[in-house]
Amino acid sequence: MGKFHFRISQSGFIRKKHFLSTSGKLKSCFFTSSSIVSFNIEAERENMGNQNVLIVDAFNLTLSTEGLPNPSIYSIASQQKRPPVVPCGGYTNKKKLMLQNLETNAAAGARPNNCWVESIRASSPTHMKSITPSLLEEKRAWIIRHPSALDMFHEITEASKGKQIVMFLDYDGTLSPIVENPDRAFMSGKMRRAVRQLAKYFPTAIVTGRCRDKVYDFVKLAELYYAGSHGMDIKGPTKGLKYNQKSKVVNFQPASEFLPLIDKVYKVLVEKTKSTPGARVENNKFCISVHFRCVDEKKWNDLAQKVKEVVNEYPQLNWRQGRMVMEIRPKIEWDKGKALEFLLECLGFADCSSVFPVYIGDDTTDEDAFKILRKREQGFGILVMDFLQKLVRWKRDSADTTKSKV
Numbered sequence: 001m002g003k004f005h006f007r008i009s010q011s012g013f014i015r016k017k018h019f020l021s022t023s024g025k026l027k028s029c030f031f032t033s034s035s036i037v038s039f040n041i042e043a044e045r046e047n048m049g050n051q052n053v054l055i056v057d058a059f060n061l062t063l064s065t066e067g068l069p070n071p072s073i074y075s076i077a078s079q080q081k082r083p084p085v086v087p088c089g090g091y092t093n094k095k096k097l098m099l100q101n102l103e104t105n106a107a108a109g110a111r112p113n114n115c116w117v118e119s120i121r122a123s124s125p126t127h128m129k130s131i132t133p134s135l136l137e138e139k140r141a142w143i144i145r146h147p148s149a150l151d152m153f154h155e156i157t158e159a160s161k162g163k164q165i166v167m168f169l170d171y172d173g174t175l176s177p178i179v180e181n182p183d184r185a186f187m188s189g190k191m192r193r194a195v196r197q198l199a200k201y202f203p204t205a206i207v208t209g210r211c212r213d214k215v216y217d218f219v220k221l222a223e224l225y226y227a228g229s230h231g232m233d234i235k236g237p238t239k240g241l242k243y244n245q246k247s248k249v250v251n252f253q254p255a256s257e258f259l260p261l262i263d264k265v266y267k268v269l270v271e272k273t274k275s276t277p278g279a280r281v282e283n284n285k286f287c288i289s290v291h292f293r294c295v296d297e298k299k300w301n302d303l304a305q306k307v308k309e310v311v312n313e314y315p316q317l318n319w320r321q322g323r324m325v326m327e328i329r330p331k332i333e334w335d336k337g338k339a340l341e342f343l344l345e346c347l348g349f350a351d352c353s354s355v356f357p358v359y360i361g362d363d364t365t366d367e368d369a370f371k372i373l374r375k376r377e378q379g380f381g382i383l384v385m386d387f388l389q390k391l392v393r394w395k396r397d398s399a400d401t402t403k404s405k406v
Ligand SMILES: O=P(O)(O)OC[C@H]1O[C@H](O[C@H]2O[C@H](CO)[C@@H](O)[C@H](O)[C@H]2O)[C@H](O)[C@@H](O)[C@@H]1O
Pocket: 170, 171, 172, 173, 177, 178, 179, 180, 181, 182, 185, 207, 208, 209, 210, 282, 284, 289, 291, 292, 293, 322, 323, 324, 325, 327, 363, 365
């Protein structure tokens, strides 16, 4: 058995992205975009194809968990000691407890306690307060010990041989940097070119919590599939259709009956939160985001309480925590994972073993897609631009080689 430690970094951003694989037995994990993560990867070289590999976004710091049993991902925001092992699923017990606690409080209509503040703080990759010099030192040491995940490129492409790669890309924090103003989360021209190239070779979908139109305005690539509102608003490419699609027009909105309700609740939330400086409510068509990023930490509890009071009045809705954001959405059995399956089906890969889905994500809501990959025992989660560009080069070069042999 080979033992690998992966790292992929996205240069130019204030963050590092990390590519994770797990053991050949599908012990894949996902962490919750906390400000600090660490991981260790063991992989059987020959079993790479069966693995579910995840993307982890460790903007601020990474620590190796080398030598620990049951290697996995550790989410240790606000802690400076090694956290407990997370077997599979990415939440530390502590964080799970915090979230459960919060849910229980919400259900009981109680005021959120400090756990809420802690979990919101932990959700932000740009929250630098918890970084100490010793953690930075550990980060440096970790980087030296861990080669780039790009070094694993060969293994990944080998695992995909004979299969159709299908790409799924989250937007915020994956294609664009995390910024304070959600309306200004632009992707770079370089990233756009990488994605455009990618779509020439592989069916490619953007899967995002954003409103589909808004993300389209950012990405501006008509050749992609778009699944907005956490997968509740799916549309196929409007140009360059070349893959096996069951129907030519992909257009699916499983939560359409919730539109009037979402509009109404959006207005209520805007009204309710306007007295909280920095709070921002975003209408994502089938979902609503209430942003905390620019709110004074001391006000987080109050803001969360206000939001939950509103949501509690609508049993058809629930909420989830994202990065410094509360995501309010219809209570239906639909999420990014279901969107991934739906798109694979549209592409003719419903129960197909010859597909190789690659999902790139960085937030708790991406976990739904990772779960599907685990269930299907297929594919990888991967990271950003360097990897995308390399994948394009690999595909182009292998196409050229095939042509010259003919
Ligand atoms: O599924 P995603 O594409 O990752 O979208 C999730 C949410 O992303 C956006 O919020 C996040 O990014 C903002 C811009 O960098 C940042 O200010 C915010 O704190 C983050 O939570 C988006 O604004 C939300 O509507 C999405 O649901």
